[in-house]
Amino acid sequence: MDLAFYKSFMSEEIRDEGRAEGRAEGRAEGLLLVLEVRGIAVTDEIRTKIADCNDPQRLHQWLQRAATASSAEEVFTEE
Template sequence: MVDLSFYISPLSEEIRGEGRARARSESILLLLGARGIEITDATREKITTCTDSELSRQRLIRAVHATSAEEIFGSEELPDR
């Protein structure tokens, strides 16, 4: 029998969460770019270095309606890890 406990471990969940955050960061940049919103290097770095899945989800939702890249950061309640 194969031990599958790793797939439900906290470490595994953390790895999946970071993967989701990375994918959302790419989506945020793609969305802002498609909408013609300028992205500074500092903003791009802040977006791409986020590893918090929930925070990146909030940013992606904000990106849908943002008129500037800075608006996606809003009043962030979660710390950027």
Template sequence: MTAMKYFWRHPFAEEAREEGREEGREEGRVQGRAEMVLNILRRRGIDVTDEVRDRVEACTDLDPLTTWSRRAVHATTADDLFTTCD
């Protein structure tokens, strides 16, 4: 019974908590980048279709989101995020 009482101090428990924290930070970065892409387009007066919004919000990889955020600065349509070459 005592061993369970102090499990939260065990190195395995700390490692699991740290992994969870890192996953949460990564999810936050992805969500923030997706919001940034959409906000850039909106502030530039570019219409964001449901399809574009869904594709951006569904993306869980920072690499394409970073590319799309750069493209959003120069895009003339929301579809340019996915078709413009860097």
């Protein structure tokens, strides 16, 4: 059995994409949880914005803001 594919650049790229997607999903879930626990209203529009975001860095930034924000607008205000 030839295992060369599993060691190839293409295989590593596929794994990296899967890891990034997993990080994004985890951060999106965490962000929604923090907003919920803090009693910050999450509209359908905000929920969709979070779910559609696949950028782990942006989600991380929103998650950090959610820890101290008093409203959803503070979380999603672009700098």
